[in-house]
Amino acid sequence: MADINVTCGQCGNELTVSEYTGGSTIKCPDCDSEIEVLVAPTSRLSLRPKEDTSTALAGDDRIEVAEASRRELFDDPTQAIAHVHKMRRDIKKPKTWLTYLVFVVLAGGMIGVQHKFSADAAMMDTYATVRNVLGGAIYLLILYTAFGDGYLQGSLCLFLPPYMVYYALARIERPIVVGLVIGITAALVAEVFYMGGASALAILQGHTDQLIRDVGGMIEDAGRKVEFEN
Numbered sequence: 093m094a095d096i097n098v099t100c101g102q103c104g105n106e107l108t109v110s111e112y113t114g115g116s117t118i119k120c121p122d123c124d125s126e127i128e129v130l131v132a133p134t135s136r137l138s139l140r141p142k143e144d145t146s147t148a149l150a151g152d153d154r155i156e157v158a159e160a161s162r163r164e165l166f167d168d169p170t171q172a173i174a175h176v177h178k179m180r181r182d183i184k185k186p187k188t189w190l191t192y193l194v195f196v197v198l199a200g201g202m203i204g205v206q207h208k209f210s211a212d213a214a215m216m217d218t219y220a221t222v223r224n225v226l227g228g229a230i231y232l233l234i235l236y237t238a239f240g241d242g243y244l245q246g247s248l249c250l251f252l253p254p255y256m257v258y259y260a261l262a263r264i265e266r267p268i269v270v271g272l273v274i275g276i277t278a279a280l281v282a283e284v285f286y287m288g289g290a291s292a293l294a295i296l297q298g299h300t301d302q303l304i305r306d307v308g309g310m311i312e313d314a315g316r317k318v319e320f321e322n
Contacts, residue, residue: 100127187267194271195278202279206286216287223279223292230272234260237269 095108098118102125109118109129117126202223209215234256239246241263249256260273283291 096129098127098129100125191267191271191274194268195275198272198275199278199282202276203282203286206279206282210286216290220290220292223276226272227276227292230269230276231256233269234264234273237264 096111097106097108099106100120100123103120103123105120105122107118107120107127115129117128119125120127202219205215205219209219235246235249238249238256238259245259245263249259257273257277261270264270280292284293288294
């Protein structure tokens, strides 16, 4: 809208008034007669459903119509936000109950065996075999998923076991796998209490310490060899 031009009917004086005075009465500054300011006509927008022309098209033409509709949708930020919210509502929520169920069954079973048969060497050997097979299967499953996500993720999980646990809990969306990881992690921690030096973590720590000592010895041997040659 713009300013309104009015003419005094008494003296012929032409005035320019604000658009917001439309529909009111003002006084002419020359003759003090009243001038009625008419409301300027405005154009109204009419909204009607957009005809769906995609049904009459086929092949590439239908794809182009769909792409044009998508671009038109995201031209309006409010429509884009509504579209995102609709997508979030359509996403299924993770089955956390299944994760808890697998965790309780696995961790409870393994810790129960540790508690009841910790003094039975034969039973604990069987337990260790089952634990190694199950842990190895979970390890390979996580590696398979991580390498499918990218070589960087797979390499980190391969060489950094703590990162593998983080990846399984934060990146994998399969509730059964998450439950297995949490369950076997809890069982491994409980082994330290029930099995002592025979626990998997204690054995892993022993191998790690031995590896560090071996690498340190190799470095010392290499250093002495260089000094001898010099």
